[in-house]
Amino acid sequence: MKTVIPVDLPQNQYDIKIATDGLQYLGAWLSAIGKSGKVLLVSNPVIFKHYGDTAIESLKAAGFDVCQCILPAGERYKTLRSIEKIHDVAFTNRLERSSTMVALGGGVIGDMTGFAAATSLRGIAVVQVPTSLLAMVDASMGGKTGVNHPQGKNLIGAFHQPSLVLIDPNVLATLPGREFRAGMAEVIKYGIIWNEDLFDQLEQAQRLDQMRYVGQALLHDILKHSCQAKADVVSQDEKEAGLRAILNYGHTIGHAVESLTGYKLVNHGEAVGIGMVAAGAIATAMDLWPQTATDRQLAIIQKTNLPTKLPENLNINDILPTLRSDKKVKAGKVRFVLPKRIGAAFVTDQVTDDIIRSVLEEMF
Amino acid sequence: MKTVIPVDLPQNQYDIKIATDGLQYLGAWLSAIGKSGKVLLVSNPVIFKHYGDTAIESLKAAGFDVCQCILPAGERYKTLRSIEKIHDVAFTNRLERSSTMVALGGGVIGDMTGFAAATSLRGIAVVQVPTSLLAMVDASMGGKTGVNHPQGKNLIGAFHQPSLVLIDPNVLATLPGREFRAGMAEVIKYGIIWNEDLFDQLEQAQRLDQMRYVGQALLHDILKHSCQAKADVVSQDEKEAGLRAILNYGHTIGHAVESLTGYKLVNHGEAVGIGMVAAGAIATAMDLWPQTATDRQLAIIQKTNLPTKLPENLNINDILPTLRSDKKVKAGKVRFVLPKRIGAAFVTDQVTDDIIRSVLEEMF
Numbered sequence: 001m002k003t004v005i006p007v008d009l010p011q012n013q014y015d016i017k018i019a020t021d022g023l024q025y026l027g028a029w030l031s032a033i034g035k036s037g038k039v040l041l042v043s044n045p046v047i048f049k050h051y052g053d054t055a056i057e058s059l060k061a062a063g064f065d066v067c068q069c070i071l072p073a074g075e076r077y078k079t080l081r082s083i084e085k086i087h088d089v090a091f092t093n094r095l096e097r098s099s100t101m102v103a104l105g106g107g108v109i110g111d112m113t114g115f116a117a118a119t120s121l122r123g124i125a126v127v128q129v130p131t132s133l134l135a136m137v138d139a140s141m142g143g144k145t146g147v148n149h150p151q152g153k154n155l156i157g158a159f160h161q162p163s164l165v166l167i168d169p170n171v172l173a174t175l176p177g178r179e180f181r182a183g184m185a186e187v188i189k190y191g192i193i194w195n196e197d198l199f200d201q202l203e204q205a206q207r208l209d210q211m212r213y214v215g216q217a218l219l220h221d222i223l224k225h226s227c228q229a230k231a232d233v234v235s236q237d238e239k240e241a242g243l244r245a246i247l248n249y250g251h252t253i254g255h256a257v258e259s260l261t262g263y264k265l266v267n268h269g270e271a272v273g274i275g276m277v278a279a280g281a282i283a284t285a286m287d288l289w290p291q292t293a294t295d296r297q298l299a300i301i302q303k304t305n306l307p308t309k310l311p312e313n314l315n316i317n318d319i320l321p322t323l324r325s326d327k328k329v330k331a332g333k334v335r336f337v338l339p340k341r342i343g344a345a346f347v348t349d350q351v352t353d354d355i356i357r358s359v360l361e362e363m364f
Numbered sequence: 365m366k367t368v369i370p371v372d373l374p375q376n377q378y379d380i381k382i383a384t385d386g387l388q389y390l391g392a393w394l395s396a397i398g399k400s401g402k403v404l405l406v407s408n409p410v411i412f413k414h415y416g417d418t419a420i421e422s423l424k425a426a427g428f429d430v431c432q433c434i435l436p437a438g439e440r441y442k443t444l445r446s447i448e449k450i451h452d453v454a455f456t457n458r459l460e461r462s463s464t465m466v467a468l469g470g471g472v473i474g475d476m477t478g479f480a481a482a483t484s485l486r487g488i489a490v491v492q493v494p495t496s497l498l499a500m501v502d503a504s505m506g507g508k509t510g511v512n513h514p515q516g517k518n519l520i521g522a523f524h525q526p527s528l529v530l531i532d533p534n535v536l537a538t539l540p541g542r543e544f545r546a547g548m549a550e551v552i553k554y555g556i557i558w559n560e561d562l563f564d565q566l567e568q569a570q571r572l573d574q575m576r577y578v579g580q581a582l583l584h585d586i587l588k589h590s591c592q593a594k595a596d597v598v599s600q601d602e603k604e605a606g607l608r609a610i611l612n613y614g615h616t617i618g619h620a621v622e623s624l625t626g627y628k629l630v631n632h633g634e635a636v637g638i639g640m641v642a643a644g645a646i647a648t649a650m651d652l653w654p655q656t657a658t659d660r661q662l663a664i665i666q667k668t669n670l671p672t673k674l675p676e677n678l679n680i681n682d683i684l685p686t687l688r689s690d691k692k693v694k695a696g697k698v699r700f701v702l703p704k705r706i707g708a709a710f711v712t713d714q715v716t717d718d719i720i721r722s723v724l725e726e727m728f
Binding site: 010011080084087088091092094115118119120121122123144145146149150151152154155156157158159239240325 | 374375444448451452455456458479482483484485486487508509510513514515516519520521522523603604689
């Protein structure tokens with residue numbers, strides 16, 4: 001199975017290739033988009049052990065001169081220090097403006113490699129080879145790159161579009177179940193905010209909690225619909241001036257939950273799942289979305305075996321100030337993405353603290 | 365005297381305002397381009413002592429909420445560490461996407477503030493208020509931002525256009541003579557590569573080595589012609605795909621001289637002056653430029669009291685490998701900008717090591 005999704009941006013056009021065994025064609029496809037010369041491959045030790053050889057052999061076979069930077073795995077290493085390590089390898093190996101960085105890993109590796117490429121020689125090409133479901137359907141596309149700052153997640157960053165996104169579903173074979181479910185949270189998001197057909201497919205599936213229950217055909221469809229949704233939204237609003245903000249559905253409360261639990265207890269996808277439950281309930285509390293829709297969303301999240309409750313030790317009094325420190329704040333007002341029907345969402349700054357509080361109180 | 369030079373880029377339009385006493389209008393002009401809310405002013409201790417109060421009062425009078433980050437002066441502090449300090453102040457003060465950074469200083473402050481703005485919240489607005497002649501005619505325009513890496517100058521960086529460039533010639537009153545002459549090197553460059561009228565004006569001037577000999581009227585003309593030249597070139601080639609490379613006239617040898625002397629003995633403008641002498645001689649050696657033109661260029665550089673010889677302790681055997689580590693290298697070939705007549709230049713990778721060596725040997 002192979003699907004190519006073109007992404008059309010004013011100054012950047014690139015393809016998202018979804019292809020079984022695609023990793024073997026990394027070098028050939030890089031050549032096909034006109035790249036040659038030096039490649040810096042960035043990965044983490046676990047992913048590199050599984051897929052590093054395949055990637056490097058493919059690149060070398062296509063004539064690339066490959067160097068590598070292996071960074072420790074985990075969100076807590078998503079810092080400017082790691083970017084410095086990538087820069088060190090890049091400049092010691094004399095990368096040129098025509099060189100390419102390849103991100104082989106999950107969202108953390110993708111965000112960091114993208115940012116390192118954005119800030120090397122004032123911007124060199126980056127190719128995203130996501131290895132987690134979350135990165136495949138979200139982080140690898142759209143050009144958001146960056147690292148965390150002690151004051152908040154992704155505060156340091158830049159927009160830098162990839163030259164190619166290569167998604168090989170095979171690499172999900174080694175993805176831990178919890179990571180798979182985390183990625184499914186973003187898939188469910190696209191069903192709610194953009195594609196009712198995707199939502200229906202998810203609703204009809206027996207189980208969504210492990211890859212082996214999902215099956216190759218549905219997985220390919222999930223990847224295709226999710227990537228197309230993201231490509232549609234990003235094409236219409238590259239720099240998040242308006243529409244693109246709907247991709248943050250579930251992320252307002254989600255980011256606060258991640259931040260307040262120190263990015264440890266709850267992972268990003270789980271936090272987004274919790275955030276979607278909250279956003280759905282807020283929309284229902286404001287009479288913008290029927291209770292039945294909130295229930296249908298909840299059923300899919302439960303079928304994925306994602307948490308739907310707030311972590312027990314969380315204090316609601318901490319959540320509201322944390323929301324205000326989010327970078328999506330505009331003139332001090334917290335902006336929420338709320339569903340208006342299944343397949344469509346909108347952005348509002350009209351959610352009161354009282355509503356947020358009463359919804360969250362029901363979520364323990 | 366007041367001149368406004370519009371810069372037209374595909375996705376960015378902004379003005380360069382050259383105005384006596386313009387610093388007093390910083391706040392008003394920021395409002396005029398639609399800015400409001402928080403401003404982070406970045407400066408160094410010397411400049412801040414002279415002009416910080418005027419800038420801050422102007423911003424506050426226009427209703428801005430101002431915080432500041434004062435960084436030590438000097439090229440050796442142009443590092444990722446300084447960027448982290450700007451980020452810390454920015455995020456501690458909860459800057460938002462609609463906030464603005466203002467760079468009040470020379471090229472180092474301008475490059476760092478621009479890069480910090482480029483990498484904060486994936487890009488916020490920056491206003492350049494250059495206080496050195498070099499920054500006024502070069503670094504503050506065109507959107508090149510960045511910091512140095514142990515492997516080379518400006519290797520870490522991004523393109524990020526300013527929202528406004530405010531040039532107040534009054535602030536040059538406190539500029540040391542050596543810094544003034546360094547800025548004149550870039551002015552002379554524009555005469556050679558772009559504007560024959562500017563070259564003629566410089567040729568007719570009695571002395572160019574100190575501001576008080578230049579006078580207000582000629583200074584305004586110099587600023588106007590230089591900024592217009594840079595705006596012309598950058599508008600035609602924002603991302604340095606082709607034409608923009610001619611702005612690197614004198615910079616190929618210049619960067620090597622700076623790098624090999626540890627960025628201490630020779631400043632950037634002086635290095636560019638030396639680089640222009642070398643590039644002129646190379647063009648003459650290759651029969652591309654008459655000896656008389658090389659002599660006329662040399663006379664203006666001498667009249668500015670800029671060095672025209674290589675530092676004594678420099679070893680020619682070190683220069684060639686250093687040229688190859690420059691980020692302008694493409695497929696391993698060193699690219700030179702050479703003059704073809706006064707007012708026009710071109711880029712070539714056809715300069716042989718033998719020619720470089722023989723020209724440099726004559727420059728001790």
